[in-house]
Amino acid sequence: MVAVLRVVACGSVDDGKSTLIGRLLAATGGATDDQLDYARTTRRGGSTVAAGAVDYSLLTDGLEAEHEQGITIDVAHLFMDLPSGRRVIVADAPGHEQYTRNMAVAASTADVSVLLVDATKGVREQTRRHLAICALMGVPSVVAVVNKLDAVGWDRSVFDDLAGEVRAAADGFGMRADVIPASALDGDNVAAPSPRLPWYDGPTLLGALTAWEPAGSRAEAGYRLPVQYVIRADGFRGFAGTVVGGPVRPGDAVAVAGGGRTSTVDRLLGPGGADLDRAAPGTAVTMTLADDVDVRRGDLLATPEAIGDGPAPATAYSVTLIWTAEEPLRNGRSYLLRAGGRTLPAVVTAVRDRLDVVGGGKYAARALDLNDIGTVELTTDTPLSLDPYRESRHTGSLLLVDRVTKETVAAGMVRHALRRGRTVTPRAYTVDREARQRLKGQRAKVVWLTGLPGAGKSTIANTLERRLHGMGLHTYVLDGENVRGGLNKDLGFTPQGRAENVRRVAEVARILVDAGLIVVVALVSPFRTDRAAAKALFPGGDFAEVWVDTPAEECARRDPKGLYAQAEAGRLPNLTGHGQAYEPPEHPDLVVDGAGSPDEAADALCALLRV
Amino acid sequence: MAGEDAVLDMLEAEAVHILREVAGAFRRPVLLYSIGKDSSVLLHLALKAFAPGRMPFPVVHVDTGWKFREMIAFRDATAERLGLDLRVHTSPEEATPFTHGAHEYTRIKKTLTLRKALDDGGFEAAIGGARRDEERSRAKERIFSLREPGHRWEPRSQRPEFWWQANTELAEGQTMRVFPLSNWTELDVWRYIRREDIPVVPLYFSAPRPVVERNGSLIMVDDDRYPLEPGERPVERPVRFRTLGCYPLTSAVESKAENIDEIIDEMGRDRRSERAGRLIDGEGGTSMESKKSEGYF
Numbered sequence: 092m093v094a095v096l097r098v099v100a101c102g103s104v105d106d107g108k109s110t111l112i113g114r115l116l117a118a119t120g121g122a123t124d125d126q127l128d129y130a131r132t133t134r135r136g137g138s139t140v141a142a143g144a145v146d147y148s149l150l151t152d153g154l155e156a157e158h159e160q161g162i163t164i165d166v167a168h169l170f171m172d173l174p175s176g177r178r179v180i181v182a183d184a185p186g187h188e189q190y191t192r193n194m195a196v197a198a199s200t201a202d203v204s205v206l207l208v209d210a211t212k213g214v215r216e217q218t219r220r221h222l223a224i225c226a227l228m229g230v231p232s233v234v235a236v237v238n239k240l241d242a243v244g245w246d247r248s249v250f251d252d253l254a255g256e257v258r259a260a261a262d263g264f265g266m267r268a269d270v271i272p273a274s275a276l277d278g279d280n281v282a283a284p285s286p287r288l289p290w291y292d293g294p295t296l297l298g299a300l301t302a303w304e305p306a307g308s309r310a311e312a313g314y315r316l317p318v319q320y321v322i323r324a325d326g327f328r329g330f331a332g333t334v335v336g337g338p339v340r341p342g343d344a345v346a347v348a349g350g351g352r353t354s355t356v357d358r359l360l361g362p363g364g365a366d367l368d369r370a371a372p373g374t375a376v377t378m379t380l381a382d383d384v385d386v387r388r389g390d391l392l393a394t395p396e397a398i399g400d401g402p403a404p405a406t407a408y409s410v411t412l413i414w415t416a417e418e419p420l421r422n423g424r425s426y427l428l429r430a431g432g433r434t435l436p437a438v439v440t441a442v443r444d445r446l447d448v449v450g451g452g453k454y455a456a457r458a459l460d461l462n463d464i465g466t467v468e469l470t471t472d473t474p475l476s477l478d479p480y481r482e483s484r485h486t487g488s489l490l491l492v493d494r495v496t497k498e499t500v501a502a503g504m505v506r507h508a509l510r511r512g513r514t515v516t517p518r519a520y521t522v523d524r525e526a527r528q529r530l531k532g533q534r535a536k537v538v539w540l541t542g543l544p545g546a547g548k549s550t551i552a553n554t555l556e557r558r559l560h561g562m563g564l565h566t567y568v569l570d571g572e573n574v575r576g577g578l579n580k581d582l583g584f585t586p587q588g589r590a591e592n593v594r595r596v597a598e599v600a601r602i603l604v605d606a607g608l609i610v611v612v613a614l615v616s617p618f619r620t621d622r623a624a625a626k627a628l629f630p631g632g633d634f635a636e637v638w639v640d641t642p643a644e645e646c647a648r649r650d651p652k653g654l655y656a657q658a659e660a661g662r663l664p665n666l667t668g669h670g671q672a673y674e675p676p677e678h679p680d681l682v683v684d685g686a687g688s689p690d691e692a693a694d695a696l697c698a699l700l701r702v
Numbered sequence: 703m704a705g706e707d708a709v710l711d712m713l714e715a716e717a718v719h720i721l722r723e724v725a726g727a728f729r730r731p732v733l734l735y736s737i738g739k740d741s742s743v744l745l746h747l748a749l750k751a752f753a754p755g756r757m758p759f760p761v762v763h764v765d766t767g768w769k770f771r772e773m774i775a776f777r778d779a780t781a782e783r784l785g786l787d788l789r790v791h792t793s794p795e796e797a798t799p800f801t802h803g804a805h806e807y808t809r810i811k812k813t814l815t816l817r818k819a820l821d822d823g824g825f826e827a828a829i830g831g832a833r834r835d836e837e838r839s840r841a842k843e844r845i846f847s848l849r850e851p852g853h854r855w856e857p858r859s860q861r862p863e864f865w866w867q868a869n870t871e872l873a874e875g876q877t878m879r880v881f882p883l884s885n886w887t888e889l890d891v892w893r894y895i896r897r898e899d900i901p902v903v904p905l906y907f908s909a910p911r912p913v914v915e916r917n918g919s920l921i922m923v924d925d926d927r928y929p930l931e932p933g934e935r936p937v938e939r940p941v942r943f944r945t946l947g948c949y950p951l952t953s954a955v956e957s958k959a960e961n962i963d964e965i966i967d968e969m970g971r972d973r974r975s976e977r978a979g980r981l982i983d984g985e986g987g988t989s990m991e992s993k994k995s996e997g998y999f
Contacts, residue, residue: 092708094705094709095712123974165842166842167841168841170887176706176708177705178709200866319723319725319726323755327754329754332722333715362747363749363753364754375715375722377753429867429870430867434871485866490869492871495873497873498859
């Protein structure tokens with residue numbers, strides 16, 4: 092039996108959510124006498140509750156409390172004891188601000204979603220949104236309450252239609268839904284069966300919460316123990332954490348994810364240090380091992396089979412993010428990733444798409460804004476052992492934290508490890524970049540020329556390379572036009588196409604720098620985030636962002652490839668500086684005047700390269 | 703009841719998990735000990751969380767000088783019994799509830815003293831025994847509650863708490879308050895005290911005590927500093943306390959409950975909010991909010 096049931100309450104105040112929860116609270120003895128007195132004697136404008144009767148919405152009304160206190164309650168927690176002895180923790184996100192975020196927080200630990208549907212209004216966009224967020228956060232089941240049945244004359248056909256709609260919607264999100272007809276105002280079917288609903292023989296809401304058990308027991312998964320703390324005492328070294336995934340017993344095999352180290356569980360201690368012969372998921376334990384294995388906070392101890400196809404360490408993951416910060420997510424930006432007691436730097440290497448949670452559609456995206464949900468790729472330097480979120484909320488979830496403000500900017504749900512992140516174990520070669528540089532007698536670098544089409548990037552690159560070549564330096568120019576003729580000929584000029592174009596050019600530049608060359612890139616690369624991602628590939632000081640600043644009119648006058656003329660004629664919608672914006676660098680390493688002479692530009696660049 | 707032990711097991715596991723997370727994630731945590739029943743449970747859990755090792759943080763008590771005498775005796779006996787690294791902090795400023803008013807007195811003797819104790823100790827994280835069911839404004843409190851420089855509580859900058867993942871990173875000047883008992887109710891606390899046989903201050907149990915009645919509240923006259931009205935005399939009545947604080951600001955309830963079983967029985971009958979007995983909370987509806995934004999626990 093589930094001793095503690097976690098419930099997320101979905102619905103708006105207008106649907107009667109506060110009244111419903113207040114009723115339930117009172118029916119289970121969770122409201123104190125002074126609270127009931129307050130709810131009996133206080134009336135809010137527009138209240139239809141009879142004088143002297145209890146206005147149940149006042150027992151829980153988060154919005155009311157918000158007004159009273161002049162603050163925003165984002166997630167409120169209420170506790171109820173059911174007659175069966177089961178504890179129910181209700182997480183309620185009453186506020187309107189940051190609704191997606193708060194709803195997702197409330198749903199993140201929930202076993203059940205209690206979803207209110209107003210019988211007079213039917214299944215609305217908001218209803219679907221609630222279902223979608225619950226599904227996204229992995230809430231397995233829904234108890235839908237079709238409320239205000241009194242207002243539709245207790246009409247069975249109204250209920251049947253709505254129940255069918257709710258079930259179909261839940262089914263679409265892969266959730267199981269029970270639907271209950273009710274009137275929270277009068278308490279029908281909340282805690283006691285209603286005599287006005289003779290045609291309904293299902294459970295009350297209280298009954299449904301009492302009877303709830305997890306749907307079909309999954310095949311017992313292997314245990315995991317994310318190590319929180321190493322407990323040391325005289326001759327004792329134990330690894331403390333909370334068991335997840337499946338049960339564990341003394342004698343079970345143990346592997347330390349990532350290190351290839353294995354051992355056997357020697358003892359399992361509960362809180363206080365008493366020996367346990369079995370620890371179920373959710374138990375706080377201290378584990379000792381039969382062998383002397385180096386284990387520290389942030390390590391994952393797990394059943395060895397799990398390490399095989401489960402949380403094998405990887406450095407790249409596909410992750411669904413809920414963006415919770417005002418400042419948008421930027422491609423290529425580095426954040427702190429927190430998971431399983433570890434904090435380590437992680438770079439968002441790609442924003443794949445933004446999710447329309449209600450419609451299920453996916454849209455191409457290059458950034459995520461506050462409350463957006465999207466798929467990204469995350470890369471870390473150190474391998475991490477994460478499960479897919481659908482298999483474990485504990486070992487499949489993560490937070491992204493801003494490196495400076497330390498605020499939580501996103502909650503992440505692992506979709507899967509990326510193959511490249513798993514198989515790529517960089518191999519160290521004896522002849523490395525340093526050795527190659529030494530042989531060439533030079534320091535490898537990237538000079539990245541960005542600017543409008545026709546700004547003079549290629550001309551300057553050509554002048555610079557001739558100059559360097561003349562000095563006996565080894566160089567290569569990556570020209571946007573040339574690369575698009577081969578490596579990147581599959582790419583277009585949409586923002587996504589450009590992002591990929593920049594990414595590939597940057598990767599090629601990285602290989603050439605590793606080969607010891609001085610690389611000159613001549614590429615429009617109009618977007619800051621793309622250039623920032625390119626820069627992030629290189630050690631500090633090895634990448635110079637140079638803005639070839641030429642007035643747009645001058646570029647259009649030159650028009651060496653006839654692009655501006657075509658755009659003017661309406662045949663080139665994505666031309667930078669015409670149909671698409673150019674984002675100038677905010678902190679370039681150098682600005683050269685594209686309207687000036689290429690030789691002067693080359694002088695300045697040589698000075699920058701210190702050659 | 704069948705589910706009671708299972709519920710307590712879950713609450714215990716959750717609190718232990720939080721305490722271990724604090725010990726693992728912060729360099730200098732501290733446990734704030736107020737001597738009350740919640741603190742007693744918190745201390746018990748902290749000892750259990752790290753057994754057979756030692757609790758890896760010190761314990762701080764802010765003594766206003768107006769606590770019940772039995773509380774101080776209990777505190778010292780507890781520290782002795784458990785071998786605690788107990789640090790008691792007291793404000794040198796003169797302030798009494800009678801001369802300064804409850805709010806200003808609390809600010810000086812409690813809030814400011816606590817802030818100074820935390821600053822002086824360089825403590826990044828302070829563990830407290832607050833529960834969400836104590837008061838309506840606490841229902842929204844985080845388990846890991848961020849404090850800005852100066853211990854300011856900014857409702858708007860509180861971090862979302864997804865899953866059981868805590869963001870324990872701190873920017874310059876920020877500190878954290880952590881509440882492992884967030885999901886416990888008053889009844890859970892008593893049931894756990896009973897199950898684990900945790901010692902508590904005897905003031906929780908009914909006994910004849912000298913009280914005076916002020917504005918409908920029963921105040922125990924614990925020493926001769928209490929200013930009696932002309933002709934007023936303390937009367938012995940069978941009373942007990944649901945929460946403990948500074949004696950002139952803590953209201954007793956009339957009760958015959960002399961042990962834990964009787965307290966739990968009584969809670970089933972007398973259904974008033976727990977903090978109804980705390981006079982300091984009563985100064986206006988937003989009192990707890992405003993104290994918190996100043997750095998009160």
